[in-house]
Amino acid sequence: MSEAAKGTGKKVPKKFLYVNRKAPYGTIYALEALEVVLIGAAFDQDVSLAFLDDGVFQLANGQDTKGIGMKKFANTYRALGDYGVTKFYVEKESLQSRGLTLGDLQEITYEDENDDFKEKPSIILVSRAELSEVMAQQDVVLSF
Amino acid sequence: MKFSILVNEGPYTHQASDTALQFTRAVLAKGHEVMRVFFYHDGVNVGSRLTVPPQDDRNLQKSWSDLAEEHKLDLVVCIAAAQRRGILDEGEAKRHGKGEGAANLAPGFRISGLGQLIEMGIESDRLVVFGD
Known part of the structure; x- marks a missing residue:
């Protein structure tokens, strides 16, 4: 836990990381993680x-779920910036081993209220080693 | 130390709810506090009173209900996940017109929202996740 969160008195926000490891369809993990x-x-x-x-x-x-009869929720990720969720760490090695690049992902942005509401990318490409550092900095890690 | 437990897998198919039970017992035995146990995804099925495992197998629902009674544990089943999977308390069974006696939420469990899970993360020293 961060030192700040340990203190008595007023509540300091904790660092929450939601870890998404499963494909969007095939299991319900991605959808129910998004609900959290x-x-x-x-x-x-x-x-x-x-x-x-x-x-x-x-x-x-370009997700299209018509053929499998599932609800498509991919657009919801783009709305998360409006809820203050602006850091999407994407692991490079996972992209590479699946033949994907940043260009295969949706463009997800947020308006930075600390910088004149400039539109900025939410996706942060990180290596596996960098992601483990991000994880180490968290107070709460929820893995789905 | 104040612990919270998240159970993300259902009983018997996965060992997660067994391990979570054993971990919770160990935490309590060491004198720590367990703020809440939250059941999500198929984990909500642990809270069905209608499971009837073979007599020579462990009964996960009963083990959790007994532990809750003994230690006054707060066992919470996520309402959205539970409704998808047919886990209803009396109020929800009535609200959705499922008929008299349809409620199947086991003793010691209660149904509530995901905010209870977030609160666990905020209020606990450790939130421990059991899943696949």
């Missing part, structure tokens, strides 16, 4: 998302 992120956004914590393994497919462009 949406509810969690109301609690004013410091939220980050991580996408690794097949989880990188959750952000893939």
Whole structure:
């Protein structure tokens, strides 16, 4: 836990990381993880998302679920910036081993309220080693 | 130390709810506090009173219900995940017109929202996730 969060008195936001490891369809993990992120956004914590393994497919462009009769929720990721969820760590190795590049992912942006509401990319490409550092900095890691 | 437990897999198919039970017992035995146990994804199925495992197998629902009674544990089943999978308390069974006696939420469990999970992360020293 961060030193700040340990103190008595006023509550300092905790660092929450939601780790997405599964493909968007095939199992319900991605959808129900997103439901947690949406509810969690109301609690004013410091939220980050991580996408690794097949989880990188959750952000893939051009998803079309008509043929499988599943609800498409891919667009919801683009709305998360409005809820203060602006850090999407995507693991490079997971993209590479699946033949994907940043260009295969949706463009996800947020308006930076600390910088004249400039539109900035939410996706942060990180190596596996860098992602492990991000994980080490968290107070709460929820893995799906 | 104040612990919270998240169970993300259902009983018997996965060992996660067994391990979570054993971990929770160990935490309590060491004198720590367990703020809450939250059941999500197929984990909500642990809270069905209608499971009837073979007599020579462990009964996960009963083990959790007994542990909750003994230690006054707060066992929470996620409402959205539970409704998808047919886990209902009396209020929800009535609200959705499922008929008299349809409620199947086991003793010691209660149904509530995902905010309870986020609160666990905020209030606990450690939130431990059990999944696949």
